[in-house]
Amino acid sequence: MTDGNRKIAIIGFGEVGARFSKEFVASGLKDVTVYDILFDRDATRHPLAQAARSNGVSIAGSAAEAARDARIVFSAVTAASAYDVAAQAGGYLRPGQIFVDLNSVSPATKRKDAAAVEQSGADYVEAAVMSPIKPYGIKVPITLGGKASAEVKRVMDGTGMKLTLGDNEIGRASALKMCRSVMVKGFEALATECLLAARLYGVEEGVLESLQRSYPGMNWEDFAGYKIGRLLEHGRRRAAEMRESADTVAEIGMTPLMASAIAERIDWVADAVDQRPALREAPDAEWRNSLDQLAEIHRLDRLGSTER
Structure with missing residues (x-):
């Protein structure tokens, strides 16, 4: 060589x-x-x-x-x-x-x-x-x-x-990456859970308006679309990566409360996308429609749980 x-x-x-x-x-x-x-x-x-x-x-x-x-x-x-x-x-x-x-x-x-x-x-x-x-x-x-x-x-x-x-x-470069991932994928899980719940209540526009007033330096409409879109497209892989982030937190002696919860929410999105694969290709700008489909899956899941 x-x-x-x-x-x-x-x-x-x-x-x-x-x-x-x-x-x-x-x-x-x-x-x-x-x-x-x-x-x-x-x-x-x-x-x-x-x-x-x-x-x-x-x-x-x-x-x-x-x-x-x-x-x-x-x-x-x-x-x-x-x-x-x-x-x-x-x-x-x-x-x-x-x-x-x-x-x-x-x-x-x-x-x-x-x-x-x-x-x-x-x-x-x-x-x-x-x-x-x-x-x-x-x-x-x-x-x-x-x-x-x-x-x-x-x-x-x-x-x-x-x-x-x-x-x-x-291990140090990995620690840099995986600790950062808790924040980055946390944003994705938070945006999805926050706006899905708000959509179910019919108050998502009010939530966005309030966030925009509180943090005017961010474009919350684009932020929501991008963060939700990342989970729709790559949810399963990102959930696996978050479990590695949880391991990273645990390896230093901390209980990975947030990292584990983030992985669980992302896995839920990935399970939903498995039921409707077209969501992987959904445009970021149409995130409300994507959330409506997730909401329908949520309702069907609850209905199934009740029947069981």
């Missing part, structure tokens, strides 16, 4: 993997390979492979194949799968390679991931994604942690990535 090697592998082809792979190629990287377990399933293989080809990236038959000879291997999977992917990587990576963990998991999980990867002789770097991917793509602010962080920054220089060097101690 030469010092000039810029082959990139991405494990996971969801929102992050698909967006990053496309923009890496657009930035001038010539050798980008992706793998996702959904490539192995009949129902999802064709559309994902088509998307990967349109991004100009190569498709591997396994994570090990994707990572072969890659200088940097990005892991962009679900929180629940993060350790399994890291543990598998510990079996196929080689010295000189760097595993960059983009996943939103607790500091303890990051340290566990690092230990698994470093058994191979490869380096481990945690990456805390500090803003939503959607508006930024590879320009999203990312804080790196670990001894090989500077090398990741050097290799990715020129791609447009916004990488900040954090602490060498694994």
Whole structure:
């Protein structure tokens, strides 16, 4: 593996993997390979492979194949799968390679991931994604942690990535991300619960008007649409991330009262969206209509509970 090697592998082809792979190629990287377990399933293989080809990236038959000879291997999977992917990587990576963990998991999980990867002789770097991917793509602010962080920054220089060097101690960048998430996803859960209850009472306009008077620096109409929209589109994943935030709070010796409640509310929204998948594509500006559909599901749930 030469010092000039810029082959990139991405494990996971969801929102992050698909967006990053496309923009890496657009930035001038010539050798980008992706793998996702959904490539192995009949129902999802064709559309994902088509998307990967349109991004100009190569498709591997396994994570090990994707990572072969890659200088940097990005892991962009679900929180629940993060350790399994890291543990598998510990079996196929080689010295000189760097595993960059983009996943939103607790500091303890990051340290566990690092230990698994470093058994191979490869380096481990945690990456805390500090803003939503959607508006930024590879320009999203990312804080790196670990001894090989500077090398990741050097290799990715020129791609447009916004990488900040954090602490060498694994877990600190994750703590930064996960504590921030309590606030960010808390806003989303609060906006959804507040305005759904207000809508059911028929007082949502009064609530918004009062908030606008109290906090005139914010556009509460747009805030409501964006925050509710995030849960409708990515609720299940965000609930899993909030449970990791709850673990982060617990790992420092605090009881995660708020973080756990936030995860529970987000999971409720995700369950509702599973019943009406079209809500995932609902425009943010139509958040009142989305809340009406959530309200109907709420009424049906209550009716079902009464009948039971």
